[in-house]
Amino acid sequence: MKKLIALFLAVVMSIGFAACSSGGQTSSGSDGGNAQTDGKTVVYWSMWEATEPQGQAIQQSVEAFEAETGINVDLQFKGRTGIREGLQPALDAGQVVDVFDESTDRINTIFLPYVMDLEELAAKYNYEETAEPSLMSLCRELAGGKLMSIPYQPSLWAFFYNQDILDEAGVTELPTTWDEFLEMCEKIKQAGYAPITCDDAYSTAMFGHHLSRLVGEDRVVEIVTNGEWDDPAVLQFAKDYEELASKGYFVDTIASNVWPSGQIADIGSGNAAMYLNGSWLPNEIKDTTGPDFRWGCFAYPELEGGEYGLEAGSYGAQCFAINKES
Template identity: 25%
Template sequence: MSLSRRSVVLLAATAALLAGGCGGQTNTGGAATGTASAGKVTVEWWNISTTEPMKSFYAQKVKEYQTAHPNVTIKNVPIENEAFKAKLATVTQSGKTPDVYTTWGGGVLKQQIDAGLVKDLSSEAATWIADFTPASLAAYQFDQKTYAIPQDIGMVGFWYNKDLFKKAGIAAAPATWTEFIDAVKKLKAAGVTPIALAGKEKWPGHYYWAYLAMRIAGLDALKQAAVDHDFNKPDFVAAGQKLKELADLQPFQKGYLGAAYSTPDGQAALMGNGKTAMELMGQWAPTVEKDASKKDLGDKLGFFTFPSVDGGKGSATDAFGGGGGYAVGVNAPPAAVDFLKFLSSKDVHAAAVETGGIQPVLKGEESVVKDPNLAVVAKTLASASGFQLYLDQAYPPAVGQEVNDSVAALIAGSKTPEQVTQAVTETAKSE
């Protein structure tokens, strides 16, 4: 997911945050430290759990941990996704981090590791890291060391309104891009807005280009592009052409360019309110739809994987997505790691999965998933032939940001498919 615009208000808020410090972090050596006085310690925890059910769940778990550890104060700081990434980018650029903070791993985390900001958890967490599935740990491991603890993993796919599909005469979820385009046309003909998109935030739009690149070029091509810094290849241009084909149909809601994701008038709320037929989003979509709209689609909501593309080199069973985990600042107090151990304990994490807010990361946890759609996601992910991390996390931050910006411009009609690949290539070569 992408970094948001740096508004004057946001910068002012960030400046105030820095003036106050991150969890009492005043270490001038470039990393964070927790505050401690007379045997008491404060752990500042930045997370993106601003919606239910996880917002209340984590608040309760903080209380439980503090009751069991009266000398520890967990400063729980839930921050909306885009604001979180902007604030974290600012503090890491100044050589600091919160004590515990959300990470999606990949190139962004690696950059923080290379800057000496992140604690190596390989030894301290060795006894309980073994409880996690290898797939959930992969995005946080570099050079055989573990730098973050996973809390969630999942994949992006299409969430759709079964009633609106039926209204448009669509009998089955599309399995190919040709069928998908046909479904969009049928929805429009039936007076239904086909797709909800948070155009303002950009990262949701990059899902389309990334998946098309996976289906047309294949996973190996995306990985190779990260090595040779060259996206000026026919298959990547073709991904942009397919996306332009979709955008030319004007499938998104009116005003989508100014729409946010989780606001009451944003992408998730439009789906939750039954105003649009589809959204391409991660496994958290149902909970955010419900929270943003204050409604529950229930069994009207379905899920299907991103369609295959005729003649493409990629497999239709390759998945795109990622998970959320927590990294620890290099100079955070020991209580920070202990708090993560508590959140990752089998009973606590299983209870979190049971809320439907996150997906399993611990071995044997799959049976806890009760929601039928999330069970489909878990099953699909478990049988995936390959996996690609979000491009704006897999690649270095500047490259990921350029992917988001250029794809947003393509969808809006201000960049061509060729200009997208050229811009991303130029940014990658300059890194």
């Protein structure tokens, strides 16, 4: 059974979820047509919804895999909530979940005790010849030096904004420094819009980005882990964000926004200009924004005397993993 599961993941890796853009023409490589299925079924839990573009790509890839190999796949779209509330109890109870996907950090921390080492599989199929090196490195770093998951669907964090609002406000250049960011916020406010919104689910993102710009990632980890809240960088963050608040650069409801109200009611409805979020944001609210919404994004601004500049960013991916008990 484990051989079939490894084959399934290998074929999905080779397909690269390109079926949506390639008309469904895929190839599984030399091993696919020789698989001995023995009536086995691979159970795959996905964090996506079937209606999402990534869910549709996964569905097409699974169908191509089944047609090529004859192996059955029980594909179950659980969505974010279903995975995060149901996967660990299912694994603890011994429920059959052979393959699953989740975010890079969750798979390589929360679910790390449940997954198998994939170093040999990746080497067998020369996966790293075409994989993004930074994502492979991230997976190994989080898992203590071993490849326990296969990254896909890369993402990054940035300020995502409504280009129409910036145009109306007369913003012609994106900010690279904190002072330039403040100037842009003032222009947006004067144009009649709230510059910044957020939701409770992402409320710590601004703190984390600002602090890491000031002192670097390693020091942020020390501050948070050791509770060193008297560090001068924490006070500097508080002062900088107090200025944003006192100047009216946040939406009035920012303290009470419960996800996804801020991204839908503020960004989607055109009441606020920008939101520090991941590159999944445009897809999450596409039903509200519609096809003509003009998105843009820029990196978190540099801070005077800070440890990190624009060269540093927050990135990640979703990952596949194989249940080591399968």
